Amino acid sequence: MAPTPKKILVAPAWPYAAGHRHLGHVAGFGVPSDAFARYHRLKGNDVLMVSGTDEHGTPVMVAADGEGKSYAEVADYYNAAFREDFRRLGLSYDCFSRTTTLNHERVTQDFFKTLYAHGAIVEQTQMVSFSPTTGHTLPDRYIEGTCPICGYPEARGDQCDNCGNQLDPIDLVNPRSKIDGTTPEFRETKHLFLDLPKFADALRHWIQKHDDWRPNVRNFSLRLLDEIRSRPITRDLDWGIRIPVPGYAEDENKRIYVWFDAVIGYLSASIEWAAATGDPEAWRDWWQNDESLHSYFQGKDNVVFHTVIWPAMLLGYEQGGEYGAGKGPLQLPDNVFASEFLGLEGKQFSTSRQHSIYIRDFLDRYDPDPLRYYLIAAGPETQDTDFTWAEFVRRNNDEVLANWGNLVNRTLTSAHRNFGVVPEPGELTAEDGALLDGVAGGFETIGEHIENGRFRAALAEAMRLASTVNTYMSDQAPWALVKTDKDRAATVLFVALRAVDSLKTIFTPFLPHTSQVVHELLGHEGYLAGPLVFREVEEEDGRKHEILTGDYRSWVGSWEPSDLQPGQTLQEPRQLFKKLDDSVVEEELARMREAADAA
């Protein structure tokens, strides 16, 4: 009997809607979270993978001003762009939404009101810088000036890159806005703060229990707690969610600070998903259920939000307000898989210097699976790594194509040409059994790797298993047996096809598009990893938006060894991966140079 499906929340970071996403972004939160989600779906677990675009706050406003568009236009544009990028890459969100929906606003305001009612939000005055041009808050990172300590002329508002000292923007000599060069004004204003110190002990206790977290995440988080301070959760802006508290609600020019509403997105998108399924209470099975597993994926710069701030908010919400409805506390994160950073040709990705490769551009020229392969096999899982075109071409040609692609091709070609169907096997030899047992064992070892966030090791093990099948093929040489002992050839090809069928499943979390092709070539029907779709959602206020989703419950396939049956009709084989010519490297490097020169 199958075990009860586990409720798994997969929570990839919310990308910020102020610029196109590049390879580094999806290497951090995208491909690993999708591999994790797809694996759990194959295991038969109930996965809910939710995210969306983070659309409020200053960076969107700055982008809008720069492009001469409204804030909403910029948000719309990038929301649509990200959805399309992620669809093409095959990131199987159950609901990829956005923060400018009515639903998100309601959930955020409920959260805010509830924390306020529980005494977790306090009012403080704060010295804040304003842009004289727009009248809005100017975040510290948009201010530069001369460092009062070392005299470095381009110190940032929060820190001097030259001497490394932490700074307060008001101390800068000749402060100026990085956006338009004007001199910021400093004014005392009242803001609401999240009382983080109130939660320090509870958080410390909770983090200490999690000795399964990656050490850098755990140590870094514990360190943060030692110096924890209240954080403002309101800003002087006119772009963002209204503050549902007396004295603030009426103020046109105060809104909820963007980071506060962004993390609530995990919850609001779950609620949105539930409503769309016709069972508005369904989200509670993930959020108000001790047995559920919540896994978050983000880059290392975002750790603080996922191990300290969001957990503090969840703790403060307690049994909740309107949405929590007294039905139990909200689940805290179980895993926080923080990635390190991906570099590009030896340097950091930089949008401003146009040292970047955007997802959309990449996918215009290359297939998604080789990219997914690269981002897992050479991704920044435990330390910074580098994307280079030479390495991409090599991994594509010499690893994924030569090993896995070629295995599929050689076994299917042989079987299709000589039998046309999955051949009827005779008695299996010890070698046959050993091969199938070895591949079958992969479901457990690779599954364990994936569950523990060791995607790199999981994929390496899958590749090793593919090698064992290649070796088996070479040893058994069915192409020769066909002429001398056709029955034995049938058995060998049967065994090889079963192994390929199993490997197809094992590779699905990483290479869903090509696994779907293998699935079809082997004569199976249905979607192993079907298309992702956009679906329109209309809210009560009449506004509409599109989400990225998919019909994952109809997907066939399960995380267990193949039971491929003799007699199943095979399709004419076709190649899974395109061989890339070495000239690609020089072309792409030239393209990057042009882009950088134009910037």
Added chain:
RNA sequence: GGCGGCGUAGCUCAGCUGGUUAGAGCGUCGGACUCAUAACCCGAAGGUCGGUGGUUCGAGCCCACCCGCCGCUACCA
């Protein structure tokens, strides 16, 4: 400045709580095979594990110091 990480074969990296001749993939060289996208298979060469000094019967793994590289430092994954 604070904190953290990294430095192991040509390249990218594994090496868990210290224990026989330090591993993998790719690359290179040689061979075999010829079903397969000149792919696949076998074999070989190649490293004083950044440096110095300790602890230990024994250290790539622990400690100290040093050199080099990198990241985070609270709105760039």
